[in-house]
Amino acid sequence: MNETKPTSIRGSSRERILEAARALFHRQGFEATSFSDIAREAGIPRGNFYYHFKTKDEILRAVIARWRTRLEEALGQIERATPQPLERIHRMLAYPLEESETNVRYGCPLGSLVYELRKAEHPPQVWQEAVGLFDVLADWLAARLRELGWSAGPARLLALRALARLQGAILLASAYGDQGLLAAEVADLYDWIRHQRPQENAP
Amino acid sequence: MNETKPTSIRGSSRERILEAARALFHRQGFEATSFSDIAREAGIPRGNFYYHFKTKDEILRAVIARWRTRLEEALGQIERATPQPLERIHRMLAYPLEESETNVRYGCPLGSLVYELRKAEHPPQVWQEAVGLFDVLADWLAARLRELGWSAGPARLLALRALARLQGAILLASAYGDQGLLAAEVADLYDWIRHQRPQENAP
DNA sequence: GTCTATAGATTGATAGAC
DNA sequence: GTCTATCAATCTATAGAC
Numbered sequence: 502m503n504e505t506k507p508t509s510i511r512g513s514s515r516e517r518i519l520e521a522a523r524a525l526f527h528r529q530g531f532e533a534t535s536f537s538d539i540a541r542e543a544g545i546p547r548g549n550f551y552y553h554f555k556t557k558d559e560i561l562r563a564v565i566a567r568w569r570t571r572l573e574e575a576l577g578q579i580e581r582a583t584p585q586p587l588e589r590i591h592r593m594l595a596y597p598l599e600e601s602e603t604n605v606r607y608g609c610p611l612g613s614l615v616y617e618l619r620k621a622e623h624p625p626q627v628w629q630e631a632v633g634l635f636d637v638l639a640d641w642l643a644a645r646l647r648e649l650g651w652s653a654g655p656a657r658l659l660a661l662r663a664l665a666r667l668q669g670a671i672l673l674a675s676a677y678g679d680q681g682l683l684a685a686e687v688a689d690l691y692d693w694i695r696h697q698r699p700q701e702n703a704p
Numbered sequence: 705m706n707e708t709k710p711t712s713i714r715g716s717s718r719e720r721i722l723e724a725a726r727a728l729f730h731r732q733g734f735e736a737t738s739f740s741d742i743a744r745e746a747g748i749p750r751g752n753f754y755y756h757f758k759t760k761d762e763i764l765r766a767v768i769a770r771w772r773t774r775l776e777e778a779l780g781q782i783e784r785a786t787p788q789p790l791e792r793i794h795r796m797l798a799y800p801l802e803e804s805e806t807n808v809r810y811g812c813p814l815g816s817l818v819y820e821l822r823k824a825e826h827p828p829q830v831w832q833e834a835v836g837l838f839d840v841l842a843d844w845l846a847a848r849l850r851e852l853g854w855s856a857g858p859a860r861l862l863a864l865r866a867l868a869r870l871q872g873a874i875l876l877a878s879a880y881g882d883q884g885l886l887a888a889e890v891a892d893l894y895d896w897i898r899h900q901r902p903q904e905n906a907p
Numbered sequence: 908g909t910c911t912a913t914a915g916a917t918t919g920a921t922a923g924a925c
Numbered sequence: 926g927t928c929t930a931t932c933a934a935t936c937t938a939t940a941g942a943c
Binding site: 528529530532533606607608612613615616617619620621631632635661662664665666667668669670672673675676677682686689 | 731732733735736809810811815816818819820822823824834835838864865867868869870871872873875876878879880885889892
């Protein structure tokens with residue numbers, strides 16, 4: 502994680518490997534993506550990137566960390582774009598629509614990855630890091646709900662419920678290859694959140 | 705470990721192969737499951753079942769057909785159990801809870817399979833057959849809604865929306881390994897459907 | 908129909924020259 | 926740091942004896 506040599510530019514090789522792996526894990530899945538695939542996509546000889554990553558799991562963990570950075574940057578950008586909690590939530594929910602075609606074709610890159618990792622036998626640490634990506638989104642959503650007056654418990658509950666609806670919408674839209682379905686579900690999801698009231702969810 | 709004796713009634717090699725493949729595709733995924741895995745689980749020598757199935761895709765399609773039969777039988781049983789549309793819907797939504805532990809551990813066998821097949825490069829016919837499993841559920845749900853007075857269009861829409869919520873609930877519960885989360889989401893999902901009104905969804 | 912042996916390709920990973 | 930050559934293991938699939 503820590504780059505001990507600040508002088509070296511983010512190695513173009515390492516960077517290209519990571520970006521290639523991230524895209525391929527999304528399009529093909531983790532198991533189905535071979536080193537050869539990554540090497541071809543990154544334009545780098547096969548054996549070379551064992552210098553950067555010792556195992557395939559190491560690449561996976563780096564890709565997960567990359568997704569975390571991506572998410573946090575996107576959420577930060579939303580916060581800078583508008584101060585209104587509801588508008589922030591709306592933009593977050595509409596985020597999968599920005600790459601609608603890819604997401605409908607290959608599913609949510611986070612959801613499909615987590616689903617795959619739960620099956621394979623990786624060190625628990627690996628898929629927990631992947632699940633941590635959901636927490637980034639859930640925590641952020643819950644924080645916006647608290648800005649709207651929700652207390653912590655119900656906010657967390659509704660955030661998870663919204664995340665589940667979003668994941669389900671992407672999965673079904675992906676299954677049917679229907680971008681319109683995803684857009685409609687995102688719109689309905691936002692409408693649904695807007696009409697929720699805290700007391701309805703309090704224990 | 706669960707050392708099951710191959711002395712069960714399902715003596716047919718083909719039947720044992722199919723059941724082993726169905727379970728392994730759920731637990732490990734399609735790509736990650738090798739012929740060796742299936743052979744071991746079915747208690748049958750590797751090379752033998754090329755007599756029954758010529759390719760791995762052929763096994764996959766047979767497993768999908770098996771799921772379709774399973775679903776239709778389960779739905780038929782629900783219909784025989786109760787004539788009330790709402791109670792039928794409730795039982796259908798609670799169906800994933802019957803194997804809660806397995807579904808939370810490995811995800812929905814249909815949803816995770818469809819997600820995986822969308823990535824791999826199979827003949828279009830294959831993943832469309834898999835997506836057809838969703839149609840079995842969506843059509844059945846829509847029929848129950850029509851029994852409640854909904855017209856065809858809105859019924860289909862709400863059925864797909866409910867299916868999306870169910871899939872999302874299983875995916876998130878699987879990610880967090882939380883059976884309670886799945887149970888809570890199923891309960892809320894049923895409550896949510898019960899309070900929907902057709903006119904709210906009409907165009 | 909059942910099973911063994913094995914082909915032919917690809918996998919993740921290593922060693923070492925430059 | 927970059928790249929070539931290659932390992933041992935495993936993959937899907939085939940051929941053919943019983």
